[in-house]
Amino acid sequence: MQSIDYYVRTAKQTIAPANFSRTVIDWQQTHGRNDLPWQREANPYHVLVSELMLQQTQVKTVIPYFSRWLARFPDVETLAAASEDDVMQLWQGLGYYRRARNLQAAARTVVNNHNGEIPTTATELREIPGIGPYTVGAIRAFAYDAPAAIVDGNVKRLFARLFALPFLVNKSSHDRYFWALAEEYTPTQENRRFAQGLLDLGATICKPKQPLCAACPLQSVCHSLALDLVDDYPKRETKKATPTRAGHFVLDVTEAGVLLQKRDDSSVWPNLWCLPELAAMPSGDAFGHFKHTFSHYKLEASIWWQPAPDQLRQQRVALDAIDQLGLPAPIRNYLQKLDRREVCQKLE
Template sequence: MIDKTFRPKSTPLNPLEFSATVTNWQRQYGRNDLPWQINITPYRVLVSELMLQQTQVATVIPYFERWLQHFPTIEDLATASEDAVMAQWQGLGYYSRARNLHKAARYVVDEFAGQLPDNVDELREVPGVGPYTAGAISAFAFNKPAAIVDGNVKRLFSRYFGIEGEISSAKTNKTIWSLAEQYTPVTDSRRYAQALLDLGATVCTPRAPSCQECPLQESCNAYATDRVQILPTKKMKSKIPTRSGNFLLDLTSDGVVLVQRSADGIWPRLWCLPETDEPPKNATIHGKFKHVFSHYKLDATVFAQSIPNGATRVHLDEIESYGLPTPIRKYLNTLPT
């Protein structure tokens, strides 16, 4: 254990020393038994990477396992209906990821005969695969060297190299990507990439990082200069606004009326209670619910209101086969069947 008062010089390790240090740490203390690390295939890696975007590992695990039960191969996913895909994704949020994963499967089946390419340039052509995801698939699925930069890596590198500047700015992002490429080893790529993610997720955390357990402590700039709580430079947060929403509930013994939302706006292409801009006149309030999005809070009121004939009516015991937004599903689950 290193004395907490010890402040080493902030000279960073060279790339070979750095990769050796973090990969040795990962062998002993990293995460090595996650579902997508077992029986590794490019398809399993693709699914896990899109699910893990903006979502914690613990949340993803049960979704990943259920997904593979319903769509065990990329061909199964490619031929599935959009409703079937969205039904398995519901609850994970950021639903564009599900549609991108569906498009990616179809693209890979059509363009690459169902085999994901093993190089970053071709992977970038796959729908939903950006710079980080392409690098992650190359490293994790094929064990090929590729730079990866996500939120964990940004935080780790920002502290380790003493990089100032708002973490999401183009300038800071370019600096970190340049370092990531310079420090990516040519061997043991899978373990090195996992080491960076594990260090960021379990040691170099946003709050209360475990510097005493970090294998990079002695050469970390932020630790040496007492700036661990300052770096990375945080963006000023603006107050999240609250918006109202008005939903209609037409429930009979034959089921509840649902509509499929458009491809634009929130909850695109999901099935939902009908929504109106203004509260309906002379309608009875059935209930209320709240939901927090990344950019605003929804304060919703549900009105009991009959819907004209011709609408899609779904029995409550069949709801599970439809892709619904989480707050709508929760609300419907409170209704008697």
């Protein structure tokens, strides 16, 4: 691996920053996404909400959540004053639930420390919960049209292919190379559209699989395309096999419904209602099983028909009413597929 400066110099010989930004901006204007719900007004609160929701989550998934969120929490003051239960309910199903608490904590920080105005400087933004290096740049670019760089999965993939870079996109120590390139190419004018263009190119043209190189405005300068090696970029570190873990959950059903336990916030599915979880496997035969694959491990769950230990934060809910509580998807799925006849037999 060469120095950062080497890669920056080489890249600039391939395409000058002014040429690159002009190409991306012009393409964005005619071919990019310009009607997303959070683009309709340059409202910093809208940008904040959308960026937190979009962390590791696709645009299509976020859109309905974003609309419901704005209807319920139309401004930063409303969000800051909301109850945590309301916040979690509106986030239910979106995943990465820490983001929901971060977003509300961010709103409270903005109201308490910044007079209700989303800050404009990188230093202030970086201190707000849930705002990391990418989101700092995204808020500055999209909310304020400031000349701030962004580096996300799209940008890394685009640069990696364009310059045939050896950096590994899933290795955090290589991020500084991508950031150096992104800084070098960030224009001082029209960066809102430039940043949007980078994301749009990554999402619609320079896709992870089957990129549409024939439609790319950068095809004439793309190194990996010239080498016919587009499918070999971006480089990534080979991942190890995901481990399998066992989980044990109690199914405690009476005429009053199924017993649910609100999980604590230091586990998977923090603060969500769920079947009570056991620390270890009971003796005897399990009532049922299900599997669920997380990004970093596979859960093989066993369901045990037995009374649940009496604890705080429990309630019984009719099996037909569990939808209203926001259970983790695999638990909800299991309960919905539960054979009601078998349950009735057990109850007798």
